[in-house]
Amino acid sequence: MGRGVLKLEQRQEKGRPLSRLHCDDGSLVSAPLIIAADGGNSRLRDLAGFETREWDYGQKAIVTTIRTRKPHDRTALQRFLTTGPLAFLPLAEAADTPQGHYCSIVWSADDPCADELMAGDECAFNARLSRAMEGAFGGVEWSDTRYVFPLRQRHAKRYVERNVVLVGDAAHTIHPLAGQGVNLGMLDVVALAEEIEAGAAARRFPEDPLILSRYQRRRIGPNLAMMGMMEGFKRGFGEQSLAVRLLRNVGLSSVNRFGPLRKALARKALGI
Structure with missing residues (x-):
């Protein structure tokens, strides 16, 4: 509705709880359940x-849309860099855009790295991104406006x-x-x-x-x-320790080779 909430009032009315929201456009919204x-x-x-319990990750997420030189073939891609993970999500094709060249990206990077990436112009960002994705999809030829969000874990x-x-x-x-x-x-x-x-x-x-x-x-x-x-x-x-990296890679390779375990983990992630 595009309205912000300024104040919350809670009371009883006819034996039931009632909450009243005072919105920034002067309107009131009342309901027994919010x-x-x-x-x-x-x-x-x-x-x-x-x-809540919460803490900062010391990272920021950079989000934007990119166009790759080669088709993505509906392939999702993720790179785990020393400064944080980088994810590519292929976007659906549209009638007025080149087929299969657009991806949404989320680049989670340590604060200093994220600040540097945001400070650069489009050309510099595209070059850094192409290197980070190791030339996948032929590299990046265009990127849209970048948005950045601080990453924080929070649980009520x-x-x-x-x-x-x-x-x-x-x-x-x-x-x-x-x-x-x-x-x-x-x-x-x-x-x-x-x-x-x-x-x-x-x-x-x-x-x-x-x-x-x-x-x-x-x-x-x-x-x-x-x-x-x-x-x-x-x-x-x-973790950059060689022993930890080796153990991590062996574990992931084992999971990838063992189909039933891979499927079980996927179902767990989907909550089914």
Whole structure:
């Protein structure tokens, strides 16, 4: 709706909790259940008084769209550099663009490296990116406007405060190296919808504490487990010790060769 929230009021009305949101355009929004899905810097989370555990990764994520000299053949690519991971995601073809040449990239880099990459012009950035991707897809011939975001891990100690419930990045943010943030967010939404639907079948209101506590129990454990796994990946791929790098590479090669384990890990990542 394009509105910001300035103030949150919570009260009881006719035996049910009611939250009232004061928006920056002067309007008021009232509801018995507020679902905060407003991102990692959630204003609703802060207004509702949720406590979080968080720390900086000391990295920034640079995001942009690029055009490669050769077709990407719908191939996703990831490089683990000494300064952080670099991911290429092929974009769908469009009628007015060259077929299969556009990718979205997320380049997570240590703060000094990220600042240097952002300071350079397009030509310098494209050259650095082409070297980092080791000439894959023929290198980069064009890049769009670059955007940069500080990387921070954050997890709410609780997902429910009275009649406000957190989902997605409002509840948890993790490093983007494996693209798991969106999967966790969608699994949150599915779990909350299922609990509300089950509650409705039992003639319970959506904001019933029993419904919301069931959602919280279902999601906190899996989210923390995935966050711990991604933290391990981040540290493992950032480690430059020869012994650690050798062990890491042997482990990944073994997983890649063993189909059932590879598929099991993929299913775990997808939450199925």
